[in-house]
Amino acid sequence: MKIGICDTTFARFDMAGAALDQIKEQIGNIKFIRRTVPGIKDLPVASKKLIEEEGCELVMAFGMPGPEKIDKLCAHEASTGLITAQLMTNTHIIEVFVHEDEGQDDKDLKQLAENRAREHADNVVKMLFKPDKMRREAAMGMREGRENKGPL
Numbered sequence: 001m002k003i004g005i006c007d008t009t010f011a012r013f014d015m016a017g018a019a020l021d022q023i024k025e026q027i028g029n030i031k032f033i034r035r036t037v038p039g040i041k042d043l044p045v046a047s048k049k050l051i052e053e054e055g056c057e058l059v060m061a062f063g064m065p066g067p068e069k070i071d072k073l074c075a076h077e078a079s080t081g082l083i084t085a086q087l088m089t090n091t092h093i094i095e096v097f098v099h100e101d102e103g104q105d106d107k108d109l110k111q112l113a114e115n116r117a118r119e120h121a122d123n124v125v126k127m128l129f130k131p132d133k134m135r136r137e138a139a140m141g142m143r144e145g146r147e148n149k150g151p152l
Helices: 015-026 040-052 069-089 106-129 131-136
Strands: 002-008 031-037 058-063 093-097
Touching (some): 002 015, 015 031, 015 058, 040 058, 040 069, 058 069, 058 106, 069 093
16 A cells, blocks of 8 residues: 655645654555655645655645735645545545644644644544544544534
């Protein structure tokens, strides 16, 4: 099995590295193909290429948009592109974005980025290898990076 990992030079924390470590702790015999691009708007095509040209069965796309209005717009465009790439390839691309203004300070932002990357990596393991566990978590108010909200 091949999993694609795509990250950016714009990010301030190596979320891809944290996710790789998290997956490797749980599952062996996975080949990872990692590509790094300049920014989040480059993630959709890089993810699509990982699927179509490298044969990845799932891709994780990591980005850290800045706090400015233009950064929010770019993140939205990138997200739309990732959704389009998923539909074009019939393959999951797990979007793992952490906006810089989500953190209270740099320490909190770093912790959030690591937690979100690792928790999305856990989701990938569940999606690919433990679908019953993922199904049991339906409607549980799960959140990646921060505390879960819980069910109503």
